[in-house]
Amino acid sequence: MRRRPFALSLSLALSSLLGAAHADEGMWMPSQLPEIAGALEAAGYRGDPRGLAELAEPPMNAVVKVGGASGAFVSKEGLVLTNHHVAFGVIQYNSRPDRDLIRDGYVAADRAAELPANPDYRILVTTGFERITDRILAGARGKRGRAYYDAVDAASKAAVAECEREPGYRCSVANMYYGTDFYLVRQLELRDVRLVYAPPNAIGNYGGEVDNFVWPRHAGDFTLLRAYVGKDGRPADYSPDNVPYVPPAHLQVSTRHVKDGDFAMLAGYPGVTFRHRMASEFAQQVEWQLPARVALYQRMIEVIEAAAGDEAARVAYASQLRSLKNSLKRAQGELDGLRRSDAVRVRREDEAAMFAWLGRQAGAAAARADIAAAQAVLDRAAATRERDQLLAAIQSQTQLLRAALTVQRLAHERGKPDTQRESGYQQRDEALIAGQLKQVQRRYAPAVEKALLAELLARHQALPAAQRVPEFDAVFGATPAELKRRLDALYAGTRLGDEDARLAAMRADAAALRESGDALLRAAAALLPALLRLDDQAKAREGELLRLRPAYMRALIAYRRSQGRAVYPDANSTLRVSYGRISPMSPRDGIDYRPLTTVAGIVEKHTGQDPFDAPRPLLDAIARGDFGSTAEPSLKTQTVDFLTNLDTTGGNSGSPVLDADGRLIGLNFDSNWEAVSASWMFDPRYKRAIHVDLRYLRWLLAKVYPAPHLLQEMNLPAE
Template identity: 40%
Template sequence: MKKWLLTVAVAASFGAQADEGMWQPYQLPALADELKAKGLEIDAKSISKLTEFPMNAVISLGGCTASFVSPKGLAVTNHHCAYGSIQYNSTPEKNLLKDGFLAKSYGEELQATPGSRIYVTEAVINVTDKVKKGLESKVGNDFYQGIEHKEKSLVAECEAEDGYRCQVYSFHGGLEYYLVKQLEIRDVRLVYNPAASVGKYGGDIDNWMWPRHTGDFSFYRGYVSKQGKPADFSKDNVPYEPKSFLKVSAKGVSDGDFVMVAGYPGRTNRYRTANEVENQFEWAYPEGKMLRERFIEIIKETAPEGSDERIKYESLIAGLANYAKNFTSMIEFYGKSTMLDDRKGRESELANWISKDSKRQQQYGKTLAELDKLIAEGQEHQARDIILGYIRYTTMVPTARKLYRLANEKQLDDMAREPGYQERDMIRFKSSMERIDRRYAASVDKAVLFDLLKRYAVLPGSERISALDKVFGIGKNLDEKKLSKTLDKMYAKTTLGDMDTRLAWLDKSVADFKASNDPFIKFAVAMYDTDMKEEKKDKELAGKLMKVRPQYMDAIIAYNTELGKPVYADANSSLRVSVGHVKGYSPQDGLQAVPFTRLEGILAKDTGANPFDAPSKQLELIKQKQYGDFYVKSLDSVPVNFLSTLDTTGGNSGSPTLNGRAELVGLLFDGVYESIIGDWGYDPETNRSIQIDSRYMLWVMKYLDNADNLLAEMEIVH
């Protein structure tokens, strides 16, 4: 019934809602006529079939999207999505981040960051009834644990076939559940990345900005065993042969052309309540922005530019800066918008609609009040929670905690363990411990932890945690010198900075941990009971929300259906499709942004200093008007980046932007500053995604980096 209701709502509203919506593939056949009218040339049904072209060419990297572009497992994604692997393989003497990298043969390709994966989605199955059955009378923690057990059982059954990774995703706050089955390619190698002065041209200054001139692309390759099965890294492995791959267009797109994007958008919040909106924009975003900006300052103050320590943290700096700028935009546009009043008005209208029908009153009458009460409960300790949460950006504290948690979880049957600590998670867990070496410097870690603990120490006494205070020697009044000396001793004495030592702890018992004198292990042991108590409280609240939020979403869907408004689930990192057009926009009164930038814009911006320091060879090619095969008469140049109305968010990075024939015409890598707030609502006038044009990517490959071997294995459409 719910699926039918959603399909009807989608079909009724799609045409009138501009290009809003991140659609689940199963919804697309109901939109066939509208999609065709917009410019889709292939059968809409094919986009809903995940084992067929083009959807089986679209892959997840677990945080970013990519796509196969050759029959030999060559996959293209964003430069910033491959950043960690580029960084991992860089040293001060051989800095691939700065200079770029191109493997001319399979043998020259470099192992990506440990734990890197390529996920090929093969099935999405509605398991709502299986997940919820028998749990109707459960509440709180019992309901949470019941759902978790059902999900783990479904995942275990799905992963009985070797080489697959499965996950149950919740849609509409728990109204629906889908089991996603993905082939997990474990041997991922870095094939090619342009120099940072191309791939990150404009850097943080241009991030979220237009016009852009960024060559944000890189290539990976997936490898499997000689039998064609997923396998760990081995010299004997062979390139994966996907069932299909995308052709790359050298024709590209023009203003007004239809485009679509398939990818794995992370999180949107378009159905959150007014109370959640107010707290997020007026408290959480300002606090998060401040902390992220302070972390960047600490890293730069502690690790000199060009040093090995700085190289280790470049990827983290980029991530922190990206979201600090994101939060800045969120706060700015919220202040100028009517979002809060709009949400309050929407809830008032919903409540009014519910009150006008006795059946609706019986079904939803208490839902809004119950939801608001639970939301307020979750915000009670947020000043403390955000500080303790940001400790995840340090290394030693979370590493010790995870290792000790693993020792405790291994005492349980596998199905009784916490997700993340089951046998299915051990390869990933080990990889996370291995890659610490290229992302950790004690000096930086200590400086960041010191700053966080100073913030924690001035919280009201009621918010303090006695076990934590005891470990770090934090009294009623903070003694900064004493705390600094305590941290100095802890970092000097710990051996968790050594990879072999860390890996050895994977097999240690709880008794071994309790007997250890390592200061961070002792911290993890001292905090464990408190951590478990807090986790149980969190699950109790989550279980209550998992009962109420679906009722709220059920009411919204029914109400929106009557109004003919679009009904699509908030993004949750599962595969989605968005459709739109190439189109400029007006960022402010009197300004009109055209949809394409050109090579000449690179010349105009270039200062010779980072981040506007294009390679001298590139500047010379542009001055000589060496446009080659990718010249566009209407632009009198080669297009670099373009704008579209595609509805996207974080996680879509690296997504293939396709034309109506499902040929790759670009890679999505960013959005304009005005569209950042799109996580909370879509505005057809200002929501714009930014893509690198396929013609610029091919131009860089052919004329700048001489990547002829890769061009030869790709199918390029002229």
């Protein structure tokens, strides 16, 4: 990376006091880094923080979005480092019965051997990040509710359309600080991506689901891809004539050793966090949302398991059960974590202090009025939270009813011009919808769906009248006995269990659907107006919150500034930077986790059975102890993964981890279980991120599954 003289950063000393109070927490927009330069330097960063602020300059333009997650260029010829799990689809796409790249891994001997990714796989290079708040909000000012929402939506779509006029770019509008600011993000879209180097799955995903969220970890979760472009240097679909993309910058993998306490920073595309939500939302999450989710998911799991009476039904619902159990586990983990961190009390006290401070500022009354109005919107939404949870489950956890509702909604949307259709129901979405309708077959058993609906709709029947949806009562009846009769009749009277019938219904127009004699399609037609009405209400609420939340965020930002602290926006899949250090942790009384793991742990965990079936060449290389220059001197063995206190969330997979000089030392791939609640609250005692130690990558490429040409390309020693 580019270095600037140290002296330059001295002029930033005053403004860069900001942020020092929050040394570990923060997913900073690169543009904020000069503002928190003092904190960055105090933490040990040796480069110039202003050098990190420019998205279109090195090193930030070496950080890319890959397959929905993160990655980085690591050579001047378009080599991209990301996670094995982020590139898994590419590896799978190139596997055949006689060439199992998942099991065996892959080393492309030369450029010609690099394997094209699935055609929809993308690498995005962020080239523009422009604040367009005024443009987005110009048409919204003075409006409220749904109108405010529609005005923001229309302005965003227009900005994106204009930006995307140049071929090869994908654009989006990012909402920062909950409607306070809007940024136009412009990304070069590289469409020819190829597989260069993947370790065997038993290295890349060593430990599998068992080790998911687990520290100490021993996975080599990395893969090398290469981006190609047309001979003109511009993005192109795959062609054998394409040439490697020459990135504007790339990161240099470090050849130094790392240890506990070393500075570390990370750049990537974290997905979503809720750190700056209001205290009442924290309370709702901990006191109702998560416990209710745990209870409902637990009940749905019991109902499905009890109703799946034969082997065919158990197979059909295996995936849904696994997904429900995973969601249940995550919800319970998040709940446990937020309780352990006493999140509601901490956030309440922080907010109360902010309000006290705000009361002493000019303009406090207007801000308080907006915040009170936002709270009222949240309170109104909370009044129907039980119903909304049930309706969401009815629409997401059924197969045939969901298919009927989708078909009816599609017919409804087709009545509008394509650009005005609801997102997800546009012409470009129809292939995806058809694919989903085909899949219903494999995931459905009538007895299970009826049992699940009986459970969910009985709960709906038991709600107070103010929450109940009349159309649901009309279709399913108002008593459990009536409900059972209606469900039996609906599922006896539908042909949607046949794939042909579903696809025919999808092709049918609205008029034909209206006349359909299929009981479930008629039920869906009767329910659709209710769902459209609720959807409209939700968008109106969303519009109001877009309008009102900025008062809360501005107060928070001003309050933090009064404390000498900066505020990062909650994560929204835009490029962010966090910094901290390699760090141990104590998960519980009496236990310490060391921050670096070694190959000894691979051998300890090895059982010979998936997911702990370390490949023989790896075990042999460990037994030989031939680690070369990549062995950690203090441990006299090869390290595998390391732990930092960096602030990450989903989407940060594949984020490059840099040292104090901007050299690449690690590759982010997971968090620890104790950090599941970090999407709401960063607790420095428990929040850690898990990275591949790139010395392990170098060793694998040097000694285990050799790729000397790639080490040379990355300017790394041969061993």
